[in-house]
Amino acid sequence: AQKITQTQPGMFVQEKEAVTLDCTYDTSDPSYGLFWYKQPSSGEMIFLIYQGSYDQQNATEGRYSLNFQKARKSANLVISASQLGDSAMYFCAMREGRRRKGGSYIPTFGRGTSLIVHP
């Protein structure tokens, strides 16, 4: 079963506008973490933002915020005031609280959303 679902293969946004990238997840663990990564055309994976399942407030990092709706199991990324440099693939990932053997947590990634910011 898909643990992370990103339903938007591609999104377009006008420069300086806000955009929301959707992410839903599936887990039975009460403790988990949610991540967003940006992958520009250069191919690197850049960590953007993290939300813990027990965090009371939505995470924010500069122009990035995470709209965390626990009951709906969604963790949408909101980018405010889009810039041309925001054009990239964006991946949502989840790390569950249940460790794999040996004591580590393996993030599972969604298929990504391609964001294009146009002037």
Added chain:
Amino acid sequence: GAGVSQSPRYKVTKRGQDVALRCDPISGHVSLYWYRQALGQGPEFLTYFNYEAQQDKSGLPNDRFSAERPEGSISTLTIQRTEQRDSAMYRCASSPGGGGPNYGYTFGSGTRLTVV
């Protein structure tokens, strides 16, 4: 080092050849992970290590794939008798390890493997 370093950055090999991909994690990071990313897809877990011990290799697609981390630092992912379907970006990531699910996770730039 300051970041996760992977080499080579690009590798083109003929079908049937063996390839070895190297990952040098952040100094002191306990956990090291290998992922494979096909074009237009998210990273797919292959295997991971804590120190030198391979803790989970459930993501390795078949027995042509193997990985090692003999001294708990640098890791090598080896693909024997490569096939065209092995063509992908191979990514390594490391983390400090231990603790809860919010530990930092740093990716390398990846190795783009093309099998011709």
